[in-house]
Amino acid sequence: MKIDPDSAKDLSAQIASAIRDAIVSGDLPVDKRLPSESELAEQFNVSRPTVREALKRLAAQSLIRTQRGATGGAFVNRLKxxxxxxxxxxxxxxxxxxxxxxxxxxxxxxxxxxxxxxxxxxxxxxxxxxxxxxxxxxxxxxxxxxxxxxxxxxxxxxxxxxxxxxxxxxxxxxxxxxxxxxxxxxxxxxxxxxxxxxxxxxxxxxxxxxxxxxxxxxxxxxxxxxxxxxxxxxxxxxxxxxxx
Amino acid sequence: MKIDPDSAKDLSAQIASAIRDAIVSGDLPVDKRLPSESELAEQFNVSRPTVREALKRLAAQSLIRTQRGATGGAFVNRLKxxxxxxxxxxxxxxxxxxxxxxxxxxxxxxxxxxxxxxxxxxxxxxxxxxxxxxxxxxxxxxxxxxxxxxxxxxxxxxxxxxxxxxxxxxxxxxxxxxxxxxxxxxxxxxxxxxxxxxxxxxxxxxxxxxxxxxxxxxxxxxxxxxxxxxxxxxxxxxxxxxxx
DNA sequence: AATTTTCATTTGTCAGACAATTAACCGTCT
DNA sequence: AGACGGTTAATTGTCTGACAAATGAAAATT
Known part of the structure; x- marks a missing residue:
């Protein structure tokens, strides 16, 4: 998952694409928990709000669901x-x-x-x-x-x-x-x-x-x-x- | 467009729904410019990041497109x-x-x-x-x-x-x-x-x-x-x- | 009049903070 | 020992404030 800061697309769009590809390709299986927002921010070298915007994009397509709390996070959603x-x-x-x-x-x-x-x-x-x-x-x-x-x-x-x-x-x-x-x-x-x-x-x-x-x-x-x-x-x- | 802070849904999801409804119902015509993020934040009584998350949700469905700059903003997108x-x-x-x-x-x-x-x-x-x-x-x-x-x-x-x-x-x-x-x-x-x-x-x-x-x-x-x-x-x- | 510069507006991004939620952990009492 | 309750740590949700980047319009200059 590589991010190009000079791309025409927004960072959040690029991150969303990277994660979406991982889901569609089966790399991230159903119910797999994604890293926490902070960890993703570190991995992609962006801030947390940017990661959140990316996650909201995926949530809008029902690709992930999020849950608050200690064992919460973003999970790959089984598309119904x-x-x-x-x-x-x-x-x-x-x-x-x-x-x-x-x-x-x-x-x-x-x-x-x-x-x-x-x-x-x-x-x-x-x-x-x-x-x-x-x-x-x-x-x-x-x-x-x-x-x-x-x-x-x-x-x-x-x-x-x-x-x-x-x-x-x-x-x-x-x-x-x-x-x-x-x-x-x-x-x-x-x-x-x-x-x-x-x-x-x-x-x-x-x-x-x-x-x-x-x-x-x-x-x-x-x-x-x-x-x-x-x-x-x-x-x-x-x-x-x-x-x- | 009313927002219920006690709803089960996220604020950004509620705001996205409100705007989406306005688009689908034809209330917001194609190429209409939405209020700026700051204005939306004030209207819905939330912060700008929350508004942005809502807008990213809509962008993920190709319902809006955004443009930077003085005359920029979010526009209702003609779905291709x-x-x-x-x-x-x-x-x-x-x-x-x-x-x-x-x-x-x-x-x-x-x-x-x-x-x-x-x-x-x-x-x-x-x-x-x-x-x-x-x-x-x-x-x-x-x-x-x-x-x-x-x-x-x-x-x-x-x-x-x-x-x-x-x-x-x-x-x-x-x-x-x-x-x-x-x-x-x-x-x-x-x-x-x-x-x-x-x-x-x-x-x-x-x-x-x-x-x-x-x-x-x-x-x-x-x-x-x-x-x-x-x-x-x-x-x-x-x-x-x-x-x- | 044409061109360049400046400027205001708007989105994109970042940093840090606090609230709300939730499950696990730990201690106490029965 | 087991049930119950409080504490705690982790995580998402939200807010504030700030700066960068883009972009068109207005102003200044040639």
Whole structure:
């Protein structure tokens, strides 16, 4: 771990990189305690505040956790899927909002990924996942539901579908895409007829997954994707027309 | 932005959260300059080092960038896809290694995602992407190629395939999965016969994408997935047998 | 008018100090 | 001996104050 004081990067960034590399390479195993802040400061030949800034950078990525007290210190953190979800959602949300990714692009990505899960879900779905899917579809049919609540339930339905695939890597990858899209979805107003159509598709998707019919689920998802796209387009077109 | 000194969390973590929320909600727009560290310290009623730790946390997530000098300060950063790639790859790599995700699971996820891209790639592929795919397939056929170089070329081939789908969100999502898997792939030794089979599939996939034949590309990818799985299994089985 | 110098502002870094927390250690009492 | 309680040392969290380095703007000079 060598530090170049003349580098363009901050010292704290360099130190963070050095430690991060050690973690990613497996050099520092999970739950290994790092040297104390004072020792690190001595090793890297910097002051303690600088070391602390480096450690906070790593903590922000959930790479380490810190504990106070006599036996405390900074420990290499076992990255949980749960931790990764949060970061992925933050990152995806900002990517979508800051880079003006079109609804079309985001929607396309989301449904493409979901269709990738469908065959696996059709094979492995548990009663649990099916129950969630059906419960959400039922909730969506309740009268007086706000658009926001409808969207939230929609997200829950699709998360259950993805989780049914039984592949944590896929669940993790998709969580970001699905949840990050919620703000965009919330911009849409769903009429009663729109909702009925979507709920019908949800129910038929649940049926297909239930019956292990992968091909049928895929077709239905494609139909749902198309319908969502057209819905969004008409909403945006109408909004654009009102402006003039 | 209120800070609770009695909270379980560190002050710097609370301050980082407050600012992060303001950014994600759009309250702080891109390129907006934050107050200076001294001003923030006064606003939050903490010392400057504490504020700095909070800012470093945000910098670690590429949410802000800082600049020295008279007109310097911390600015809300426009998150680039490129920045997001790096974080995604780090996170995915650690998730796979720390949580002992099986090769089977990782491989399944990767090919499921790739197959989701195939239909789009078949529609939109540019000569550029096709050229890359063919170049990499050709490179893979060169004699004397190390296993590692073969894997690297494999990654390049598949990245081109994904990029050919022309959807940056998909590219971003998949970059993590594909690159994070490389360490796992590097554990495999590819015999000449294995390589020949893989290269043949790569060529046929490129042909299918070239000819806009989505269905055919999908089938070939499925075949490649199966073959990779069986290859890995036999390698691992052989290794296990040698141990005894 | 163009150029150079000065200056104010801001981040980067350092040194030292104290508070808060926590587990281990030690002594006392039962 | 064992349980209980106080002490202590180690470690992170926070604060204060200071100086260095960078940088653009303003002022002074040519």
């Amino acid at each position: 899927f749960e931790d990764a979800y949060g970061q992925q959602i933050t990152t995806s949300t900002l990517l979508l909002s800051m880079n003006a990714v079109s609804f079309r692009t985001a929607c396309e990505a989301r449904y493409a990924l979901e269709r990738a899960c469908a065959p696996l879900a059709a094979t492995r779905r548990s009663p649990d996942h099916l129950a969630t899917m059906r419960a959400e579809a039922h909730r969506q049919a309740q009268p007086g539901l706000t658009d926001e609540a409808f969207c939230a339930s929609d997200v829950a339905f699709h998360r259950a579908l993805v989780d049914a695939a039984g592949n944590p890597v896929l669940s993790y990858q998709l969580a970001g895409a699905v949840e990050a899209m919620q703000p965009l979805m919330n911009m849409i107003t769903f009429s009663a007829r729109d909702r009925a159509k979507i709920i019908d598709l949800h129910n038929r998707i649940a049926d297909a997954i239930d019956a292990h019919e992968a091909q049928s689920a895929d077709t239905l998802l494609a139909e749902l994707a198309d319908y969502t796209q057209s819905l969004a387009e008409s909403v945006f077109a109408e909004r654009a027309a009102k402006k003039t | 896809f490129e920045d997001a790639y790096g974080q995604q790859i780090t996170t995915s790599t650690l998730l796979l290694s720390m949580n002992a995700v099986s090769f089977r699971t990782a491989c399944e996820a990767r090919y499921a995602l790739e197959r989701a891209c195939a239909p789009l790639a078949a529609t939109r592929r540019s000569p550029d992407h096709l050229a890359t795919m063919r170049a990499e397939a050709h490179r893979q056929a060169q004699p004397g190629l190390t296993d590692e170089a073969f894997c690297a070329s494999d990654v390049a081939f598949h990245r081109a395939l994904v990029d050919a789908a022309g959807n940056p969100v998909l590219s971003y999502q998949l970059a993590g999965a594909v690159e994070a898997m490389q360490p796992l792939m590097n554990m495999i030794t590819f015999s000449a016969r294995d390589r020949a089979k893989i290269i043949d599939l790569h060529n046929r996939i490129a042909d299918a994408i070239d000819a806009h034949e989505a269905q055919s590309a999908d089938t070939l990818l499925a075949e490649l997935a199966d073959y990779t799985q069986s290859l890995a299994e036999s390698v691992f089985a052989e290794r296990a047998a040698k141990k005894t």
